[in-house]
Amino acid sequence: MYHPALFKGMNVVVTGAGRGIGLEVARQFLDCGARVLAHVGRTLSDVRPDFLDLAAGEGRAFLSAADFLAPGGVESLAEEVRSRFDRLDVLVNNAGTMVGRFPAADLTDDEYRTIVQLNQTSVVEMTRAMLPLLRKGTYPAIVNTVSISARSGGSAGSSIYSATKAFVAAYSKALARELAPEGIRVNCVSPGTITTDFHDRYSTPEKLEATRKSIPLGRLGTAEDCAPVYLFLASHALSGYVTGQVLEVNGGQLIA
Ligand SMILES: NC(=O)c1ccc[n+]([C@@H]2O[C@H](COP(=O)([O-])OP(=O)(O)OC[C@H]3O[C@@H](n4cnc5c(N)ncnc54)[C@H](OP(=O)(O)O)[C@@H]3O)[C@@H](O)[C@H]2O)c1
Known part of the structure; x- marks a missing residue:
């Protein structure tokens, strides 16, 4: 756990913060003193972790829903951020998912567009x-979630998803160079195989066990393994000379 005042007074937006990796990232930013606008996903459910409701009650968290696949969905979230914050210090673009596993020959136009719209x-x-x-932020930073599959190509049926993550990695590197003169840093976190709802949907237990055996550290990852890396890359004090990088968090699943 980082210093509880590491992000004191800072405004942070985390997308896809209703569960999984994004939820833990939001929690750790809150624990370190940030004000967090948590985009909780497509809908604002009544069932939420207590810490989010508590922080919302104290005016430290703002909860917002927006479907990024709906027309104007992203803009509606942007408008919500503008209504809450007059400046932004950290943007974490994390919302995304595989959508499904689609053999290349069967992929429909609709499936292709959905994966690209959501993840890219x-x-x-x-x-x-x-x-x-x-x-207008103080030492502003963007941290984007990509994936081990951006480099490995991913497994069967995930070609378009993997390609969108590779797009975001390359986009982030280009942005890092473009925005460096303004003092805005841009980096990515690249999770390996992380036990969230994501794999409950897209991977069988047998596939996950085979993956686990291939990981040098001998276990699948957790959201708690990933979140500190987002905070590290967002903090000027910890990573002020790091930009345009993709930090792999995968227990050694990919060593290159
Ligand atoms: N888990 C892994 O092993 C792994 C590995 C590499 C990269 N990643 C990436 O890490 C990020 C977080 O994944 P996770 O494992 O935490 O998955 P998750 O538990 O499925 O969370 C995904 C988040 O994205 C949001 N989202 C999905 N569809 C959306 C839409 N149409 N509009 C707005 N928000 C939407 C979800 O909201 P809803 O609740 O509305 O669905 C949820 O908050 C994703 O970008 C994923 O691609 C995950």
Whole structure:
């Protein structure tokens, strides 16, 4: 756990913070003193972790829902951020998912567009919308979630998803160079195989066990393994000279 005042007074947006990796990232930013606008996903459910409700009650967290696949979905979240914050210090673009496993020959136009809109286009749209606020931030940083599959290509049926993550990694590197003169750093966290709802949906227990055996550290990852890396990359004090990098968090699953 980092210092409880590491992000004191800072405004942070985390997308896809209703569960999994994003939820833990939001929790750790809150624990370190940030004000967090947590985009909880497509809908604002009544069932939420207590810490989010507590922080919301204290005015430290703002909860917002937006479907990034709906027309105007990303812009509605951007508008919510503008209504809460007059400047932004950290943007974490994390919302995304595989959508499904689609053999290349069977992939429909609709499936293709859905995967690209959610994992790729929404990141570009959200980043563009947040840049005016980030320019007013203190040591602003963008941290994007990519995936081990951006480098490995992923497993069967995930070709478009893996390609969207590779797009975000390359986009982030280009942005890092473009925005460096303004003092905005851009980096990525690349999770390996992390036990969240994601794999409950897209991987069988047998596949996960085979993956586990291939990981040098001998276990699958957790959201708690990933979140500190987001905070590290978001903090000027901890990583102020790091930009344009993709930090792999995978227990050694990919060593290159
Ligand atoms: N778990 C892994 O092994 C792994 C590995 C590499 C990369 N990643 C990446 O890590 C990120 C977080 O994944 P996770 O494992 O924490 O998965 P998760 O538990 O499935 O969480 C995904 C988040 O994205 C949101 N989301 C999905 N569809 C959306 C939509 N149409 N509009 C807005 N938000 C939407 C979800 O909200 P809802 O509740 O509304 O669905 C949820 O908050 C994703 O970008 C994923 O691709 C995960």
